[in-house]
Amino acid sequence: MSPISRRHLLAGVSLVSAGITAAWGEAPTLDRSHEAPRRKRIALVMKTLTNPFFAEMESGARRAEADLDIELLVKTAAQETSIEQQVVIVDSLIRSQVDAIVIAPGDSFRLIPVLKRARGAGIVVVNIDNRLDPAFALRQGLTTPFIGVDNRLGAAAAVRVLTVGITGPTEAVIIEGVRTAANAEARKQGALDAFGETAAIHVVAQESANWKIDEAHDVAARILGAHPSVALVYCANDMMALGAIRLLQEQNRADIRVGGFDALPEAMSALQAGRLAVTVDQRAAEQGRLGVQAAVALLKGEAVPTELMLDTVVLTAPKI
Numbered sequence: 001m002s003p004i005s006r007r008h009l010l011a012g013v014s015l016v017s018a019g020i021t022a023a024w025g026e027a028p029t030l031d032r033s034h035e036a037p038r039r040k041r042i043a044l045v046m047k048t049l050t051n052p053f054f055a056e057m058e059s060g061a062r063r064a065e066a067d068l069d070i071e072l073l074v075k076t077a078a079q080e081t082s083i084e085q086q087v088v089i090v091d092s093l094i095r096s097q098v099d100a101i102v103i104a105p106g107d108s109f110r111l112i113p114v115l116k117r118a119r120g121a122g123i124v125v126v127n128i129d130n131r132l133d134p135a136f137a138l139r140q141g142l143t144t145p146f147i148g149v150d151n152r153l154g155a156a157a158a159v160r161v162l163t164v165g166i167t168g169p170t171e172a173v174i175i176e177g178v179r180t181a182a183n184a185e186a187r188k189q190g191a192l193d194a195f196g197e198t199a200a201i202h203v204v205a206q207e208s209a210n211w212k213i214d215e216a217h218d219v220a221a222r223i224l225g226a227h228p229s230v231a232l233v234y235c236a237n238d239m240m241a242l243g244a245i246r247l248l249q250e251q252n253r254a255d256i257r258v259g260g261f262d263a264l265p266e267a268m269s270a271l272q273a274g275r276l277a278v279t280v281d282q283r284a285a286e287q288g289r290l291g292v293q294a295a296v297a298l299l300k301g302e303a304v305p306t307e308l309m310l311d312t313v314v315l316t317a318p319k320i
Contacts, residue, residue, distance in 0.1 A: 042295050043073040043093050044288065045103040047080040051211070051239055052264045053284050057104065057129070060285030064292035072292065073098065080211040081178060083107045090114045094121050100295035102288075104129035108182040109136055116142040124298045128291040129284075131182045145298075147290050147308045149282045151183045154312035155190030155236065155261060161278040161316050162232050162259045163198050170201045172232035173223050175216055175240050176208040184208075187236040187261060195234075204230065209240045216243030224251070234259045238267035238279055245275050263315055271317050281313040 044061045046054040058074055065072040075093070077085040083106045091114055093101055101118055103125065105111040112132055115125050119142060127144045137143065162172075174191045177184030188206065195201050205223045209216035216235060220243065224230055233256055235241035241260030248256055260267055263281035270276035287310065294304045 040070045040099045040296065040299055041073060042070050042100045042102060042292055043075055043098045044292065045086060045089055045093070045101055045105075046074070046076045047086070047104060047106045047211075048078065048082070049076050050078075051080065051237075051262075052266070053237075053262045054104070056284035057288035060288030060290075061102070061292045062288075063285075064289045064296075068293065068296050070292070070296060077106065080106055083110050086111060087114045090118060094118050094123065097121070098123060099299055100124035100126065102126045102128060102291040102295050104287075105132060105181075106130070106178065107180045108133040109180055112137050112140050112142055115144070116140050119144075124295050126291050126295045126298070128287045129183065133182060143306075145294055145304050145306055145308070147287055147294065147310070148183070149287075149310050149312050151186035151261075151282075152190035152193070154280045154282060154314070155187035155234070156194040157190075157312070157314045158259045158261060158278045158280050159191045159194035159234050160197070161314065162234060162257050163194065163201060166198055166200060166232075168200055170198075170232060171204045171227055171230045172201050172234065173220075173227070173230050174203060174206045175219055175223075175233065175235040175244060176206060177211045177236040177240070179208050184211075184236055191234045191236075195232075201232070209235075209243065211237050211239055213239045213243040213246075216240035217247050218243075220244040220247045224253075230256060232257050232259075236261055238262040238264040238276075241276060241279070242266060242270065245270055249275070263313075268315070271315060274317050276317065278314060278316050281315060283310050283312075286310060 075089045086106050118125055125144045128147045131146050172195050176188050195203050204227045207219050209219045233244050235244055238260040241258050244258055257277045259277055260279040263279050267276055267279050297304050
């Protein structure tokens with residue numbers, strides 16, 4: 001081939017993403033009208049799956065996934081106290097460019113900076129279950145809708161069940177959750193509100209067991225060792241209540257009333273057996289479903305409430 005004809009031939013060759021066009025031809029236009037639009041990718045970030053509460057939350061989010069035709073990515077830390085792991089998870093989701101993050105944060109403060117980075121990357125953020133601290137979030141320039149329950153009122157209602165019939169001097173204990181979590185603080189305050197309504201009740205100890213069953217067992221052992229006359233134990237979640245109940249069974253103490261929060265399946269069994277006096281259903285599945293639903297609405301440019309509070313349901317042991 002002569003130099004001139006070779007140059008003319010190469011001038012008519014065009015490399016395009018679909019392949020090589022015919023010499024001197026135009027690049028073909030790809031018809032994508034038949035292709036389905038990409039489904040929105042929404043991440044549900046929870047504290048852990050070792051607590052059945054979060055398995056329920058995931059089940060509600062999965063229902064929303066099916067109803068709304070989105071792709072749900074479920075991410076959890078190892079434990080409810082694995083806050084830095086949640087931060088790493090959110091960072092990873094930012095890099096993978098998900099469309100939205102629905103998060104039940106393990107801490108009300110330490111997740112705010114990374115969630116602000118997510119918003120800066122154009123990712124929708126919805127806060128469920130444990131509220132991010134409003135003042136700190138505002139200072140960081142982060143605003144998110146919140147879906148959850150009034151933990152203070154729910155805990156107070158549960159403690160009122162524990163205190164029914166109390167007339168004489170009575171010692172009570174509060175076993176708290178993670179102290180930097182807003183829901184743990186609210187439940188502690190609700191318990192103190194309700195215990196304070198009965199003058200005869202004296203709260204002799206308040207200690208955190210970080211939402212954990214084994215830690216609550218050990219905390220209860222330590223408190224009862226120092227205060228053997230305790231008659232009422234309120235735990236800020238059912239996992240801790242189950243830990244306290246296990247200790248009471250080991251010590252053959254049937255004289256102490258125990259309350260919890262979350263309405264876990266094992267707690268419901270303890271309720272039926274009379275080992276647990278009260279728990280609170282905060283509708284974990286509905287929180288998960290509504291969180292995903294809110295994220296989809298925001299992605300569509302629709303307005304959502306800044307706060308959606310679900311009603312709690314107080315569940316008590318059957319009367320014998």
